[in-house]
Amino acid sequence: MRLSGSRGLNLAKVGLVCAWFAIGSLLASAQVVGGIDLGVAGPGSWGVLALGGSDASGFGSRATSVQFAGAPPYGGISGSTANLGIAGTGRLQASSVSIDGTYFKGSLTGTDSISHTTIYGGIQTGPDVDSTLASAASAASAGLAAARALPCNMGALCNTALTSSMAIDPVYPGGQNVLVVTSIRLGNRANVTLGGSPGTNWVVIVAGNLTLNSASISLAYGLTPLNGLLVVNGDVSTSGGLNNESAIDGVLIVPTGTAHFSPGMINGEMITGGNQVAFASGASVSTPGPVPE
Numbered sequence: 001m002r003l004s005g006s007r008g009l010n011l012a013k014v015g016l017v018c019a020w021f022a023i024g025s026l027l028a029s030a031q032v033v034g035g036i037d038l039g040v041a042g043p044g045s046w047g048v049l050a051l052g053g054s055d056a057s058g059f060g061s062r063a064t065s066v067q068f069a070g071a072p073p074y075g076g077i078s079g080s081t082a083n084l085g086i087a088g089t090g091r092l093q094a095s096s097v098s099i100d101g102t103y104f105k106g107s108l109t110g111t112d113s114i115s116h117t118t119i120y121g122g123i124q125t126g127p128d129v130d131s132t133l134a135s136a137a138s139a140a141s142a143g144l145a146a147a148r149a150l151p152c153n154m155g156a157l158c159n160t161a162l163t164s165s166m167a168i169d170p171v172y173p174g175g176q177n178v179l180v181v182t183s184i185r186l187g188n189r190a191n192v193t194l195g196g197s198p199g200t201n202w203v204v205i206v207a208g209n210l211t212l213n214s215a216s217i218s219l220a221y222g223l224t225p226l227n228g229l230l231v232v233n234g235d236v237s238t239s240g241g242l243n244n245e246s247a248i249d250g251v252l253i254v255p256t257g258t259a260h261f262s263p264g265m266i267n268g269e270m271i272t273g274g275n276q277v278a279f280a281s282g283a284s285v286s287t288p289g290p291v292p293e
Helices: 005-026 127-148
Strands: 031-033 036-039 048-050 065-069 076-078 084-086 091-095 103-105 113-115 166-168 176-181 183-187 191-194 201-206 210-213 216-219 228-232 236-239 247-254 259-262 265-272 276-279 284-286
Touching: 036 127, 084 091, 084 127, 103 127, 127 201, 127 228, 127 247, 183 191, 183 216, 236 247, 259 265
Parallel strands: 048 084, 048 265, 065 091, 065 276, 076 284, 084 103, 091 113, 166 191, 176 201, 183 210, 191 216, 201 228, 210 236, 216 247, 228 247, 236 259, 247 265, 259 276, 265 284
Antiparallel strands: 031 036
16 A cells, blocks of 8 residues: 555554444445345445455355556545455455555455555454455345346346447336346447436346447436446456446446456446456546435
8 A cells, every 4th residue: 555755644544543433334334226235235335345255145256356457546446435345365456546445355365466556544454344344245145136036127128138329218217127138248439328217226137248348338317326236147348448438337246257347437336256357447436425324
């Protein structure tokens, strides 16, 4: 972690105090995303939550390597709840990025490689952190199972592949809309917009892979990352262009596949259980602001 001069010392002190407050407060930030209860695994607690090798049901059994590479202010995790949690036997590799929150490091994680990187909330380990991560893993597993159990209710779009720009209107405005597709492959600035009035929820289950090349999946105006849950059972890959042209709004769960963002942006949260999630070329996660309880 890079902290320099008196400002770095002050940040270290503030980060240490805030981190211990954060450990206690994480359990109070249960959240519903897309109509699915993610509990303390939601974006009110985390920017990136890595569960590979943690024995979390539904997630991968291999350790998750979390990789960030960029150049501040580009790359990393930003926002008021921009915490990083690595459970199980995973590890962090970070170079030239910034993490606005705290890194919660499980006691079984491997040796990290961190250079030219600022983690403003510091790094926390210990029994309290293990307990917090275990609670988050349990909540993520329950939420994943609940999402996968939902039947598709989007009519003719069910079990198709999304390959071009479209605005998808909800069947249930103000309610929960579930779309199950075989894959998503978008390029050339294509955009899929999930629509609806405020309060409309979306759960999108992708049986295969998600690929974005200068393309995006967005939520309509008036919807927030809490209205969109995207579960990708295969791999995720984003690329193309500058300024994170490839973007995803909502909470992205990749239970067992790999995820490579080069570049790309998630406006919400990333929960992963595959053996690798890599944010390269300044790719980043931007967490939503706090929601009053």
